[in-house]
Amino acid sequence: MRDNRWLELKLQDIWNRYFLDIEKLNDVKIRFGRKARTRLGSIKKQDDGSTLITINSLLKIGEVPEFVIQGTIAHELVHYAHGFSSPHLKRFDHPHKGGVVGKEMATRGLEDILILQKRWLKENWKNFLDSHHPRVATKRKVRRKKIKRYAFLLKR
Numbered sequence: 001m002r003d004n005r006w007l008e009l010k011l012q013d014i015w016n017r018y019f020l021d022i023e024k025l026n027d028v029k030i031r032f033g034r035k036a037r038t039r040l041g042s043i044k045k046q047d048d049g050s051t052l053i054t055i056n057s058l059l060k061i062g063e064v065p066e067f068v069i070q071g072t073i074a075h076e077l078v079h080y081a082h083g084f085s086s087p088h089l090k091r092f093d094h095p096h097k098g099g100v101v102g103k104e105m106a107t108r109g110l111e112d113i114l115i116l117q118k119r120w121l122k123e124n125w126k127n128f129l130d131s132h133h134p135r136v137a138t139k140r141k142v143r144r145k146k147i148k149r150y151a152f153l154l155k156r
């Protein structure tokens with residue numbers, strides 16, 4: 001069963017296999033969060049100094065292969081290692097610029113998981129979303145033209 005305890009075990013496993021050289025400088029927590037169409041995970045530093053990794057709760061569903069979750073956790077751990085939302089020294093100005101996450105995952109032996117994850121998402125994510133998280137019908141936003149204020153109106 002995929003629950004928060006299961007996620008904690010996955011985090012420990014990935015850290016021990018691929019990130020053993022990265023010192024855990026604070027408490028790192030992981031949990032399932034809200035459903036999202038475009039974001040698989042996120043990492044944030046908490047007010048108490050801990051780091052929270054949040055995983056899209058759609059990934060709880062058994063149809064999603066485990067390598068998608070592993071890739072998401074590893075992605076967030078790369079951010080931690082690079083000093084984003086962690087006490088580590090920040091190694092880059094931007095968390096994704098230049099493909100630094102993918103490069104780091106490849107150097108850590110996670111390239112196969114990354115390739116499988118990207119392929120599965122490309123081939124399956126849209127249909128998966130349509131069946132498990134359909135878009136809510138919303139009103140189309142109407143763009144309104146800005147009313148030009150002419151100088152003569154200001155002279156009144």
